[in-house]
Amino acid sequence: MTLSVSGLNIGYGSKRVISDINLPELPSGSLVAVVGPNAVGKSTLLKSFAGLVKYSGDIYFEQQTLSAMPRADVIRTLGYLPQALPQAISLVAYEVVFSACRAVRTDLTAAQVEVSIERIFDRLGIRDLALKRLSEMSGGQRQMVGLAQVLVRQPKLLLLDEPTSALDLHWQLNVLEAIRDETANAGAIALVASHDLNLALRFCDYVLILSRQGVLALVRPDELTPEHLEQAYGIRGRVEACSRGFPIVLADRALTR
Numbered sequence: 001m002t003l004s005v006s007g008l009n010i011g012y013g014s015k016r017v018i019s020d021i022n023l024p025e026l027p028s029g030s031l032v033a034v035v036g037p038n039a040v041g042k043s044t045l046l047k048s049f050a051g052l053v054k055y056s057g058d059i060y061f062e063q064q065t066l067s068a069m070p071r072a073d074v075i076r077t078l079g080y081l082p083q084a085l086p087q088a089i090s091l092v093a094y095e096v097v098f099s100a101c102r103a104v105r106t107d108l109t110a111a112q113v114e115v116s117i118e119r120i121f122d123r124l125g126i127r128d129l130a131l132k133r134l135s136e137m138s139g140g141q142r143q144m145v146g147l148a149q150v151l152v153r154q155p156k157l158l159l160l161d162e163p164t165s166a167l168d169l170h171w172q173l174n175v176l177e178a179i180r181d182e183t184a185n186a187g188a189i190a191l192v193a194s195h196d197l198n199l200a201l202r203f204c205d206y207v208l209i210l211s212r213q214g215v216l217a218l219v220r221p222d223e224l225t226p227e228h229l230e231q232a233y234g235i236r237g238r239v240e241a242c243s244r245g246f247p248i249v250l251a252d253r254a255l256t257r
């Protein structure tokens with residue numbers, strides 16, 4: 001399973017947000033962080049992959065374009081987690097995750113769906129939320145349930161928009177580990193939009209850096225440089241190695257634009 005992009009232009013009506021994105025073939029199992037400043041188009045890029053925003057150009061998945069894939073296959077293939085948290089409705093977590101899985105995985109029996117839900121709830125460590133109403137959950141708890149709704153379907157292309165934005169340090173690590181494991185084990189590909197560069201560097205195989213001019217770079221974590229930080233974010237920063245050898249970003253000051 002591979003993913004590549006050729007000549008992608010995305011916008012809303014006459015407003016162009018992203019122009020001429022080209023991505024080389026990303027291999028099966030890749031976890032790709034999509035980073036960049038506010039309003040640069042990270043969500044828009046993920047939405048275009050999910051078929052929620054019109055685009056021109058080609059997104060190739062498994063050697064065929066997403067636009068040429070039968071809609072049923074696209075729905076089965078993609079797992080999109082929007083930036084907004086799931087609504088605080090009165091259904092319990094188990095019900096919403098069950099419905100999300102049944103709606104897409106029509107090939108599974110109810111018993112198989114239940115097995116899949118149990119596995120994901122255990123993997124995310126949210127078994128204790130199963131019978132809790134979303135209306136009675138914290139924002140972070142609802143974000144975990146939203147992620148469970150995506151992972152339970154075992155998509156081959158995960159599009160996760162800031163999946164850790166509402167989570168504390170424990171759950172951030174837990175979620176990134178789960179996403180990395182699920183992606184690797186299924187031979188899937190995950191695009192994860194994030195503002196947390198250090199989390200991205202720690203867990204992702206590639207970092208796609210967007211800037212106002214389009215794709216600034218697609219790099220391995222150890223290839224990130226202070227120049228990338230300056231060009232993308234307009235900051236003076238350092239990229240150093242932590243005591244365990246992982247690259248870590250230290251942001252020193254915002255430059256005047």
Ligand SMILES: Nc1ncnc2c1ncn2[C@@H]1O[C@H](COP(=O)(O)OP(=O)(O)OP(=O)(O)O)[C@@H](O)[C@H]1O
Pocket residue numbers: 012015017036037038039040041042043044045
């Ligand atoms: N539905 C829409 N209609 C018109 N313009 C939109 C719409 N949604 C987003 N935009 C615009 O598209 C641009 C990119 O927005 P997008 O949400 O993709 O950015 P982002 O990089 O995800 O930002 P952030 O980091 O702040 O979440 C912004 O200028 C935004 O105003």
